[in-house]
Amino acid sequence: MAKDYPISRKAHGVDFLMDHRHLWLRSQRPVALLRVRHTVIRAIRNFFDENGFTLMDMPILVPGAGEDRQSLFPVDYFGEKLFLTQTGQLYLESACMAMGKVYCFGPTFRAEKSKTRRHLTEFWMVEPEVAFADVAEVMRLAEDMICAIVAEVLSKNRADLDFLGRDVAALEKIMKPFPRMTYTEAGELLRGEPIRRKLEQELEQDKARLQALITELEAAEVTLKTAKKGWQQEKQEERVRELREAVGELDQELKVRPDHIRLAQSFKWGEDLGGSDETIVSRQFEQPVFVTDYPREAKAFYMKVSPTDPRVVKNFDLLAPEGYGEIIGGSQREEDPEVIAESMTAKGLRPEDYAWYLDLRRYGSVPHGGFGLGVERTVAWLCGIKHVRETIPFPRTMGRVYP
């Protein structure tokens, strides 16, 4: 090892490690995580390839928005303004009309100004699209795929999961069918008295836990001062550092928790579920949970309006358990070009910019649907780590593009 190798065996902060990501990659933790990532990607490809899907690569440079305009990355294309793709879905739908069962798998880009543990500006997404499938069938597909991924990771990456300290038993419990609830039901759960009481009780317990940790930390600091030099002192320092980290982390979490409870209680029908809401809902289950039938105005223009309730669309989100939240978003697609054009207008998009997409309906269409799975969020969940930035070799976040 070179004398001035920057990464020592001692503790380092995230910022320092990320600045040296090219070398940090050589450490055991990144290796374990990225091996799991590889298994996840291979499991996904195998799953679709073995189930009659054809891989169709979709463009990365695109002329317009696939989801929403605010999160587009502009690119200068010989003087013309193009964007980096947010989803392959719209294009994929045209391939679906040709080949029936297709999927695309590639990087996607969203200029969301979100600095959270669940967000990257560049992330990988797999998107299947199935002809003649209704939303229930698409959900079954998602369920089967998740089970296939979990099984593959459990069989190929035991050692990596153990190294990462992952509670493997929680993954072994994953089996279909996953629970299903509607958006409206999720809202009732969030706004309800029982959940409020439960959350507040948990908050009190965690506050007590924080106090206990602080007391322990103070005691450890006193011990450190009187510790003998040498290995005893080092060990005690390690202990103090661990406790400080635990205290800081819990303290920060407890600060936002009351807000999250308040947000859950103030759930208003018509707004999308917030990240904290998803966390709360997903914590109530040991399995991934489907949340379906979101309000039309909160969701994308291409989702099929429910025949039984025009206020909602035939969509679903899949929330990973243990508080990990959304890893999949999917839906049946609207077939009526009039309805799509109307939704576009309502969301400030111009139907004429999507003429080719509307052509897919105009020149004959069949019921179809699909979903998108975020690879990094899935890996973070499977590995039991808190931040997605470690699940990709060189993460791109709002504040980091180096190295």
Next chain:
RNA sequence: UCCGGCGUAGCUCAAUGGUAGAGCGUCUGGCUGUUAACCAGAAUGUUACAGGUUCGAGCCCUGUCGCCGGAGCCA
């Protein structure tokens, strides 16, 4: 864009408004078939940046920048 936190030695972090420190790393010497060695000694700072308050600012105030977490939005 908004809210909160942080920014001190190469790294991890201390320092009731009163002389900037520790551990690790580095360097020097010693000891030892060492495995995160050990012992003794040494060097190392524009306390992110720019102003302000004060007899005195790492600490208080204002602004800027950077990072972390969260909200909105999302996979």
